[in-house]
Amino acid sequence: MNHEENEKQETMAENEVKENPTSQEPTDSTTASTEATTPPTEGESPAAQEPQEDWKNKYYYLAADFDNYRRNQAKERRDLLATAAQGVIKDLLPILDNFERAIKANEQLTDMEAIKEGFQLIYQGLSNGLNKHGLKEIESNGQVFNSDIHEAIAQIPAPEEELKGKVMDTVEKGYTLNEKVIRYAKVAVGA
Numbered sequence: 001m002n003h004e005e006n007e008k009q010e011t012m013a014e015n016e017v018k019e020n021p022t023s024q025e026p027t028d029s030t031t032a033s034t035e036a037t038t039p040p041t042e043g044e045s046p047a048a049q050e051p052q053e054d055w056k057n058k059y060y061y062l063a064a065d066f067d068n069y070r071r072n073q074a075k076e077r078r079d080l081l082a083t084a085a086q087g088v089i090k091d092l093l094p095i096l097d098n099f100e101r102a103i104k105a106n107e108q109l110t111d112m113e114a115i116k117e118g119f120q121l122i123y124q125g126l127s128n129g130l131n132k133h134g135l136k137e138i139e140s141n142g143q144v145f146n147s148d149i150h151e152a153i154a155q156i157p158a159p160e161e162e163l164k165g166k167v168m169d170t171v172e173k174g175y176t177l178n179e180k181v182i183r184y185a186k187v188a189v190g191a
Contacts, residue, residue: 087133088130088133091129091132091133092126092129094125094129095122095125095126095129098121098122098125099122102115102118102119102122105118106118133177134177134178135175135176135177136175136176136177137173137174137175138150138173138174138175138176138181138184138185140167140170140173140174140185140187141167141168141169141170142166142167143166143167144165144166144167145165145166145167145187145189148181149174149176149181149184149185150167150174150184150185150186150187150189151174151184151185151186151187152187152188152189153171153186153187153188154171154188154189155188155189155190155191156168156169156188156189156190156191157190157191158190158191163190164190164191165189165190166189166190167185167187167188167189167190168187168188168189168190169187169188170185170186170187170188171186171187171188172185172186173185174186
């Protein structure tokens with residue numbers, strides 16, 4: 001009888017191991033290989049467990065793809081920010097060269113008209129280069145005061161009745177970049 005009892009205990013221990021295979025194996029929620037080797041639970045056939053495993057695998061692949069996509073987008077964003085000003089700077093370099101030439105030429109020139117004309121040409125080049133990248137000046141003088149684009153810093157008496165509430169003088173120009181105000185025009189408004 002003793003021998004039969006030992007065999008029964010060994011069989012029971014083997015059954016417990018078969019019923020609870022995760023007790024001896026390390027658990028890892030990210031690996032599908034341990035889950036794929038688990039026997040079906042009671043009432044579940046191996047054929048019914050296969051679609052479950054397919055969905056789990058699809059989920060893991062989808063999660064990995066999304067993680068890769070997120071990392072790629074972050075890298076592209078960093079690269080874009082690092083090189084965003086490259087085009088504008090490249091267009092400003094000739095203007096910088098023109099300033100250097102003007103400084104050298106001004107050391108030898110005595111004709112003020114030539115100096116004024118040179119600086120006017122450099123200003124036009126700078127203005128055209130920035131306009132090409134979407135920068136536009138906000139027209140203010142004579143316009144009705146608009147708090148969306150103007151900042152009133154003074155009120156001055158209007159010489160005529162129709163100038164009340166209109167911009168009389170622009171102290172500092174305002175600018176928009178691609179239709180978005182980046183600097184409000186500082187103006188004096190007729191009262």
